[in-house]
Amino acid sequence: KNEVxxxxxxxxxxxxxxxxxxxSYSVGISALHWLQQHPGGGIVSLFMLSSGKKKHGRLIATIxxxxxxxxxxxxxxxxxxxxxxxxxxxxxxxxxxDGLTFGKGTHLIIQP
Amino acid sequence: DAGVIQSPRHEVTEMGxxxxxxxxxxxxxxSLFWYRQTMMRGLELLIYFNNNVPIDDxxxxxxxxxxxxxxxxxxxxxxxxxxxxxxxxxxxxxxxGTGxxxxxxxxxxxxxxxx
Numbered sequence: 001k002n003e004v005x006x007x008x009x010x011x012x013x014x015x016x017x018x019x020x021x022x023x024s025y026s027v028g029i030s031a032l033h034w035l036q037q038h039p040g041g042g043i044v045s046l047f048m049l050s051s052g053k054k055k056h057g058r059l060i061a062t063i064x065x066x067x068x069x070x071x072x073x074x075x076x077x078x079x080x081x082x083x084x085x086x087x088x089x090x091x092x093x094x095x096x097x098d099g100l101t102f103g104k105g106t107h108l109i110i111q112p
Numbered sequence: 113d114a115g116v117i118q119s120p121r122h123e124v125t126e127m128g129x130x131x132x133x134x135x136x137x138x139x140x141x142x143s144l145f146w147y148r149q150t151m152m153r154g155l156e157l158l159i160y161f162n163n164n165v166p167i168d169d170x171x172x173x174x175x176x177x178x179x180x181x182x183x184x185x186x187x188x189x190x191x192x193x194x195x196x197x198x199x200x201x202x203x204x205x206x207x208x209g210t211g212x213x214x215x216x217x218x219x220x221x222x223x224x225x226x227x
Contacts, residue, residue: 002188041223042218042221043205043221104154
């Protein structure tokens with residue numbers, strides 16, 4: 001059972017719509033990552049947040065540490081936002097560094 | 113900055129052959145991560161290093177997989193012998209600090225096909 005759950009798995013929307021992608025996780029963490037993977041396969045880190053909210057352009061990420069839940073919002077969506085969005089959390093702490101456990105990803109398609 | 117560099121970008125090999133994937137992290141980063149991505153399982157952590165020391169290799173599938181980081185600027189992931197089920201995209205990522213509250217920077221990945 002994956003301990004980082006995302007919803008929805010697939011989302012198709014029209015250009016201009018407000019998009020919300022949700023992520024929940026099973027154990028307490030100190031930070032959560034949102035990643036974007038384009039059709040070409042490259043992975044880019046969008047946000048790393050440990051509390052509250054972060055904004056970058058049309059992207060907004062929020063996290064509620066107590067409820068173990070995070071959301072990624074896209075305002076005024078555009079076809080170039082079409083990608084797979086992945087949330088990830090360091091669920092298992094090592095002695096000096098922490099790898100990430102990933103959600104299955106949300107495949108977003110924005111139609112013109 | 114060149115970012116995280118991985119080589120080769122594509123590898124096609126036959127079952128039973130040895131495969132070596134290479135990664136050069138961003139200069140100054142002291143944590144390095146190896147991930148694998150498949151359609152069935154998504155992204156999975158294989159192993160990570162901090163200051164060149166392997167911290168947790170519990171994600172390595174089996175003894176056929178091994179990883180080394182001989183110095184701060186180079187890491188390898190080796191599969192010997194390779195099997196068709198090892199076909200996947202292998203990503204390397206690096207970060208400053210421990211990677212928990214630090215952004216991880218991903219390489220372009222190596223697409224491995226084992227026939």
